[in-house]
Amino acid sequence: MFVERDGRWTRTPSEHFKDCGYCTKTTIADVRGAIEGRTHRLAVTSKDLNPEDADEGSAVDATEVDPYFFDDGYTLAAATGFARVWEGAETLSRFLQTEKGRLDPGVRVVELGAGVGACGLIAACGGAHVALTDVAPVVEDVVRRNIAQNALGEATERAAWPNAFRVGCGSATRATLDWTSPIPDRPFGALDASSLYDADVLIAAECVWLRDLVAPFVDTASTLLKGGVGKLILCVRDRSTSDDPASGKAFAHTSEVIRAFTTAGCVVEELHREDSREDFGKEIFIFSVRAAARRERDEAS
Numbered sequence: 398m399f400v401e402r403d404g405r406w407t408r409t410p411s412e413h414f415k416d417c418g419y420c421t422k423t424t425i426a427d428v429r430g431a432i433e434g435r436t437h438r439l440a441v442t443s444k445d446l447n448p449e450d451a452d453e454g455s456a457v458d459a460t461e462v463d464p465y466f467f468d469d470g471y472t473l474a475a476a477t478g479f480a481r482v483w484e485g486a487e488t489l490s491r492f493l494q495t496e497k498g499r500l501d502p503g504v505r506v507v508e509l510g511a512g513v514g515a516c517g518l519i520a521a522c523g524g525a526h527v528a529l530t531d532v533a534p535v536v537e538d539v540v541r542r543n544i545a546q547n548a549l550g551e552a553t554e555r556a557a558w559p560n561a562f563r564v565g566c567g568s569a570t571r572a573t574l575d576w577t578s579p580i581p582d583r584p585f586g587a588l589d590a591s592s593l594y595d596a597d598v599l600i601a602a603e604c605v606w607l608r609d610l611v612a613p614f615v616d617t618a619s620t621l622l623k624g625g626v627g628k629l630i631l632c633v634r635d636r637s638t639s640d641d642p643a644s645g646k647a648f649a650h651t652s653e654v655i656r657a658f659t660t661a662g663c664v665v666e667e668l669h670r671e672d673s674r675e676d677f678g679k680e681i682f683i684f685s686v687r688a689a690a691r692r693e694r695d696e697a698s
C-alpha cells in the first residue's frame with residue numbers, strides 16, 4: 398500500500414491493516430500514462446467496515462451497519478473487496494507499470510474480483526479500456542465510487558466499454574460478474590450487446606486465496622479464455638498454511654490454482670515472483686494463463 402506523505406511516496410506499514418482490521422483509507426498512486434511524459438494521479442478509497450476506525454470526514458457514516466450484508470452475492474469472501482488494496486494488487490499494479498507487464502494502449506481489459514479496483518484503474522491510467530467486475534454489492538459501492546473519484550468525463554473512444562469514464566489515458570466502467578453464476582450475456586444492461594468475451598485481457602489479483610473460490614474462479618476465467626479472450630494476468634498471493642497442499646485448511650496453495658487451470662485446458666506461465674512483505678516466507682506470483690488451443694495458435698503465427 399502506497400500513500401503520499403510530505404510530497405513523497407511512502408509504503409504504509411501493512412501491519413496497520415493487521416492492527417485495525419479495516420479502515421477507510423485512500424491510496425494514491427502516480428501512474429505513467431500511455432502518452433510519454435504524462436503522469437496520472439490515481440486515488441483509490443476502501444470502505445470503512447469498522448465504525449470505530451472511521452476517519453473524520455469519512456464518506457462512510459460511522460454508525461452505519463454494513464448495508465449490503467443481506468444482498469445477493471454478499472459473502473464473507475466478498476466482504477474483502479471493500480476493505481483495502483490487497484498485497485497482491487499492489488504487486489500486480491506495480492507489474493502493470495513495468496516494461497514486461499505494461500498492457501498495450503487501447504486494449505480491452507476485464508478485471509475479475511476487482512475489489513476497490515486498484516489494478517483495473519492503474520491499467521486504465523496506462524491507456525487500457527477496463528471493465529471492473531465483482532459481486533454486485535462491491536461493484537455498486539467501492540468500484541462505482543473509485544471510478545467516479547478518478548473520472549475525467551465520459552469516455553468516447555470506440556474501444557471503451559459501455560458507460561465508461563475516462564481515467565488517465567484510458568477508461569473504466571463497472572459490471573457485475575459473480576463467479577458462482579453463469580457469465581451474464583448482457584453485463585452492461587439489457588439494451589447493450591457488449592460481451593465480456595470481447596475483452597483482450599483479463600486481470601485479477603488475490604482472487605483465489607480461499608480453496609472454495611478456486612473452482613468458481615477458474616471456471617469463469619477459463620470459460621472466458623476458451624471463448625476468445627487472449628490471456629489472464631493473474632496475481633496469486635499464497636496464503637496457504639502448509640507446504641502440503643492437501644493438509645492446508647481453507648487457504649489454497651498456489652499449486653492447486655495452477656493444477657485447476659491446467660485441468661480446465663489452460664496453460665500457465667510464471668511471469669514474476671517476489672517475497673511477501675506482509676507475511677515472512679510467503680510468495681507472490683504473477684502468471685499468464687491462456688487457453689491451450691489459443692497458445693498453440695499464438696505460437697504458430
Ligand SMILES: C[S@@+](CC[C@H](N)C(=O)[O-])C[C@H]1O[C@@H](n2cnc3c(N)ncnc32)[C@H](O)[C@@H]1O
Pocket residue numbers: 474475476477478479481482483484485486487509510511512513514515530531532535574575576577601602603604610613
Ligand atoms: C481479497 S479481495 C481482492 C480484491 C482486489 N483484487 C485486491 O487485490 O485488492 C477478493 C475479491 O474477490 C471478490 N469475490 C469473492 N467472491 C467472488 C465471486 N463469487 N464472484 C466475484 N467476485 C468475488 C471479492 O468481492 C473481492 O473483491
